[in-house]
Amino acid sequence: MEFKTATNRRLSNAASTGLYGTGVGGAGGGASRLSLYQVAPCVEVSIEEFEQFALDRLRVLKAIEENRARGRRLEEVEAVVNDLWRKHMRTPNAADAHNKDMISHFVLRLVYCRTEELRRWFLGMETTLFRQRFRSETPESQRRFMEECKFPYKAINTTEFEALKDKLGQVARSLNQPLPTGMVLHGLTSTIYIYVPFEEVPELVATRRVFLQRGNAFVPRDQLVAIVSNHFRARLSKALVLTNRKWTATIAEEEKDRLTPIVEALSTRYLGPDYSQLKSKTTIGLQDLDSLAQRSFPLCMRHLYTKVKEDHHLRHGGRQQLGLFLKGAGLKLEDALAFWRAEFSQKMGVEKFDKEYSYNVRHNYGREGKRTDYTPYSCMKIIMATPGVGDHHGCPFRHFSQENLHAVIGGLRLNAHTVDDIMGKVRNHHYQLACAATFEGVHGCQCDGINHPNQYFEQSQKVLNPQLKSGGDDLDLSLQGMPVVPNS
Numbered sequence: 493m494e495f496k497t498a499t500n501r502r503l504s505n506a507a508s509t510g511l512y513g514t515g516v517g518g519a520g521g522g523a524s525r526l527s528l529y530q531v532a533p534c535v536e537v538s539i540e541e542f543e544q545f546a547l548d549r550l551r552v553l554k555a556i557e558e559n560r561a562r563g564r565r566l567e568e569v570e571a572v573v574n575d576l577w578r579k580h581m582r583t584p585n586a587a588d589a590h591n592k593d594m595i596s597h598f599v600l601r602l603v604y605c606r607t608e609e610l611r612r613w614f615l616g617m618e619t620t621l622f623r624q625r626f627r628s629e630t631p632e633s634q635r636r637f638m639e640e641c642k643f644p645y646k647a648i649n650t651t652e653f654e655a656l657k658d659k660l661g662q663v664a665r666s667l668n669q670p671l672p673t674g675m676v677l678h679g680l681t682s683t684i685y686i687y688v689p690f691e692e693v694p695e696l697v698a699t700r701r702v703f704l705q706r707g708n709a710f711v712p713r714d715q716l717v718a719i720v721s722n723h724f725r726a727r728l729s730k731a732l733v734l735t736n737r738k739w740t741a742t743i744a745e746e747e748k749d750r751l752t753p754i755v756e757a758l759s760t761r762y763l764g765p766d767y768s769q770l771k772s773k774t775t776i777g778l779q780d781l782d783s784l785a786q787r788s789f790p791l792c793m794r795h796l797y798t799k800v801k802e803d804h805h806l807r808h809g810g811r812q813q814l815g816l817f818l819k820g821a822g823l824k825l826e827d828a829l830a831f832w833r834a835e836f837s838q839k840m841g842v843e844k845f846d847k848e849y850s851y852n853v854r855h856n857y858g859r860e861g862k863r864t865d866y867t868p869y870s871c872m873k874i875i876m877a878t879p880g881v882g883d884h885h886g887c888p889f890r891h892f893s894q895e896n897l898h899a900v901i902g903g904l905r906l907n908a909h910t911v912d913d914i915m916g917k918v919r920n921h922h923y924q925l926a927c928a929a930t931f932e933g934v935h936g937c938q939c940d941g942i943n944h945p946n947q948y949f950e951q952s953q954k955v956l957n958p959q960l961k962s963g964g965d966d967l968d969l970s971l972q973g974m975p976v977v978p979n980s
Contacts, residue, residue, distance in 0.1 A: 696715055790945045894918075898911070
């Protein structure tokens with residue numbers, strides 16, 4: 493992979509000397525749209541394309557994660573992935589589309605090689621994407637891809653097929669699949685079977701989807717994805733470890749002023765709406781914060797709000813997380829200063845607050861320093877935080893103990909089934925889905941997913957304040973007279 497800067501030679505050499513693995517598999521020639529991503533493409537890539545291509549692919553992978561975790565059917569997941577792939581990854585020119593596919597994969601490989609948790613996530617999402625793309629190919633394209641990859645498997649010939657036809661038919665009938673026929677196509681039977689060592693397709697053996705004989709599993713064409721995806725997963729897993737070693741040893745330091753900041757930021761990059769600027773003139777009043785915190789704050793912000801009310805202080809991480817959230821929700825600078833001054837002054841006095849803390853509040857609103865309009869933290873940024881002893885920021889679904897989280901959720905008066913569902917998602921590390929399940933339990937309605945605390949707040953206000961759905965301007969989110977939504 494080459495870049496339009498002085499580092500072209502180094503990164504290209506890294507790819508060719510084993511950073512990305514060895515072998516073939518659709519990396520060149522354009523014979524198949526699929527690839528095992530064994531060799532990085534030797535093309536020029538601008539910094540802008542480097543980042544944008546990765547973001548476009550990341551949108552597809554994030555959609556796979558969300559739909560899988562929500563238990564969607566395979567057909568539903570495939571439909572979503574196909575739509576997003578066409579939207580974000582397709583280009584008018586086939587060669588450009590192939591290059592974007594390759595480049596985006598290798599960029600994200602750099603991004604997600606850096607920790608075991610990141611490697612595990614990327615491996616799972618990329619394997620799922622590969623399986624879906626392989627299934628969508630025509631039989632001829634699948635056969636051609638396997639030939640390009642030089643997989644050491646052979647299809648049974650007509651004589652072998654006739655000898656095994658009855659046994660293969662029994663397996664097909666048990667799965668309610670069409671019975672194999674003896675018609676010959678390109679020298680092979682129309683229902684192509686590949687025989688492989690049974691240990692290479694454990695998922696098919698475990699579900700009794702293949703016929704076994706003498707240590708071989710006879711895999712029909714429509715199940716070939718199990719064979720190919722296992723190879724894909726194994727090779728990618730090894731390549732991620734090798735990439736991590738190279739990244740840690742040389743590239744991270746050498747690229748510290750250019751690529752390293754981009755690579756490190758991409759794994760926590762928020763891909764949803766921008767909450768640094770209000771979409772309308774909607775504001776929240778200082779007098780309504782207590783009510784809003786109880787009804788519409790996500791658990792992370794509700795916890796911080798409770799702690800600042802109890803302790804009249806928050807450390808820097810907590811002040812940033814809560815302060816920027818309140819800014820994004822519509823709290824004006826004057827009210828933000830009044831809020832923090834009222835709480836902190838109970839412990840340190842007004843003069844000390846104005847001297848040591850008011851600057852930070854004004855800075856977050858772009859009124860001090862570089863005048864930067866800071867963006868509220870996304871869920872991913874909050875989840876990836878590392879709060880220490882005495883800190884209260886971070887994501888409760890990730891950073892609370894099971895006992896503490898269960899107690900906090902119990903205080904929301906949710907029914908037992910909802911609590912069990914939330915805790916189950918937490919145990920499976922689906923923290924944002926746990927937050928979405930909490931939203932659904934509290935508000936009694938469906939939620940499309942939570943990717944940002946301000947998205948939670950915005951959706952909550954639309955449920956509790958129906959006039960917000962019409963997009964009216966100058967709305968005051970006062971909760972006086974608002975009906976209570978039942979929690980159970």
